[in-house]
Amino acid sequence: MVPFLRVSLSTLFVVASILTPAYAVEIHHWERKPIPVDLPVGEERIVLIDRNVRIGLPAELADPEVLRVQSVGGALYLMAKQAFETQRVQVQDIESGQIFLIDLAATEGASAEDLRIVVSGDQSVTSAADKKKSANEEGASSTDASNAPPLPVRLTRYAAQTLYAPLRTVAPLPGVRRVPMRLSKKVPLFWELPLQARPLAAWRLDGLTVTAVEITNPDPNREFGLDPRRLQGEFVAATFMHPSVGPSTSEYAQTTVFLITRGGGLEKALYPAAPKRQGAETKETTDAEK
Incomplete structure (x- = not known):
């Protein structure tokens, strides 16, 4: 029925x-695997997480002349001042303490469209x-x-x-x-x-x-x-x-x-399961007999 x-x-x-x-919004699902984020040099890119977060930068990116970082209302505003190779960055949910990993890299011509990180089962x-x-x-x-x-x-x-x-x-x-x-x-x-x-x-x-x-x-x-x-x-x-x-x-x-x-x-x-229709069961039995 x-x-x-x-x-x-x-x-x-x-x-x-x-x-x-x-x-055009790039969407990634957090499944305990680092999420790649490419930044265009000289242009801001927004990473949306929908959580109040703080970001931990490695020494290579902590220089404001290399990367500008702002975190406001569950969004990270990232601007690379110069190109750099992939660096592992930790992003932490301030309320729960949960940590997400992103791999930041900056190149000429990378996409500047917003990127959203979706956390399933929040x-x-x-x-x-x-x-x-x-x-x-x-x-x-x-x-x-x-x-x-x-x-x-x-x-x-x-x-x-x-x-x-x-x-x-x-x-x-x-x-x-x-x-x-x-x-x-x-x-x-x-x-x-x-x-x-x-x-x-x-x-x-x-x-x-x-x-x-x-x-x-x-x-x-x-x-x-x-x-x-x-x-x-x-x-x-x-x-x-x-x-x-x-x-x-x-x-x-x-x-x-x-x-x-x-x-x-x-x-x-949600209903717990979808019962098979009687007609479908009969058809499957007939096919199996053939």
Whole structure:
């Protein structure tokens, strides 16, 4: 039985329209492997981590005449004054103490586009003071939202821009806050499709949570259309960045879906497993007998 998805087509079309512009943002997932970051000489590059961090530089890069470093609001602003070979740098989350490793190098002509580091399964805890402040901001935002688009649309737009747009272009959403995801690296998201789903990040506002989930097609021969009716879970809205996902051998083998849930995160909305349909089981038995 296909689950009932509480989302109107009009909402999907409205949300899809705000995701149309393409932004060049390089995305890396922290999986305990050093992340390469190439800097253009003489031009600033922003590395987004969404955490308050401090950076430890080796002696070769500690000279401000070689590298300028600023850390503000979960973003690192890096400018190489001259070219240098790859150097290992430690970045530490001030609140949790977690350390990330990046390999910095500076060359002429390197990309200056923003780079985002995504930490899967974020277990950071918001302090009581931050929670109270966020609650007050949420109340204020609710009062002024009468003329704004529906909240699922605003949450989806915020999540998409935060992940894929340059920091300077992200439209503010008062009261929204990032929340931890208590999920494994892969979640059962689709009925009867071999697609892999990995949660990236989640944000919450006024009782709704948006979770960005990366979709990957491991099949080298088939392309799959993405239909919200194939999602196994209870969702307020679901928005795919692309209508389909290509074979694993193509450059279109990955996309992202933004899932809106009410009263909790994605871990509470997902069904535990997708049962096989009786017809599918009969077909598999017949094929095996042949």
